[in-house]
Amino acid sequence: MTKETLLEEIYDLLYEKAEAILKRDNPCEHKMKCGVHSCLGKKDILSGDNNPQCCCEGCPFWDKGCKAEKPLTCKTWLCRISKKIYPETYSDLNKITQLIDLLHFWVYRGDKRQSLNQANSECFYSIKRLKEIKENIKNNILTF
Ligand code: SF4
Ligand code: SF4
Numbered sequence: 001m002t003k004e005t006l007l008e009e010i011y012d013l014l015y016e017k018a019e020a021i022l023k024r025d026n027p028c029e030h031k032m033k034c035g036v037h038s039c040l041g042k043k044d045i046l047s048g049d050n051n052p053q054c055c056c057e058g059c060p061f062w063d064k065g066c067k068a069e070k071p072l073t074c075k076t077w078l079c080r081i082s083k084k085i086y087p088e089t090y091s092d093l094n095k096i097t098q099l100i101d102l103l104h105f106w107v108y109r110g111d112k113r114q115s116l117n118q119a120n121s122e123c124f125y126s127i128k129r130l131k132e133i134k135e136n137i138k139n140n141i142l143t144f
Pocket of ligand 2: 056060061074
């Protein structure tokens with residue numbers, strides 16, 4: 001198994017974990033109100049009449065929704081208001097963020113390909129260590 005394959009498998013596992021946490025807790029409280037999208041972080045500013053982009057506003061990947069393939073860094077980021085109201089969710093997401101940093105996946109508003117390109121050139125863990133990390137993540141052990 002190559003380093004590239006392992007990094008991709010780890011990336012996909014982390015993405016699945018982040019999605020499951022967001023689905024479990026809905027820390028953004030996404031909802032439609034009178035036909036208008038609302039999220040927690042902006043409703044206090046815009047009374048629920050915020051545009052659907054929320055914190056994605058201005059991102060080149062946005063086109064009536066996120067068009068990035070598996071944007072892992074974005075999945076683990078929460079705004080100040082959401083963090084304050086959902087500290088346990090933030091804590092769980094933060095464990096994933098630490099792995100994202102250590103494996104060099106972190107990119108600002110980037111997709112899977114950008115994260116993997118970066119990790120393939122900047123992550124120097126051995127194949128053995130990457131296999132251990134992968135197994136740990138599968139077993140829900142997110143400490144390094
Ligand atoms: S992180 Fe904050 S601003 Fe972004 S979607 Fe969630 S609640 Fe809204
Ligand atoms: S890449 Fe991130 S910031 Fe950009 S649209 Fe997708 S989720 Fe939003």
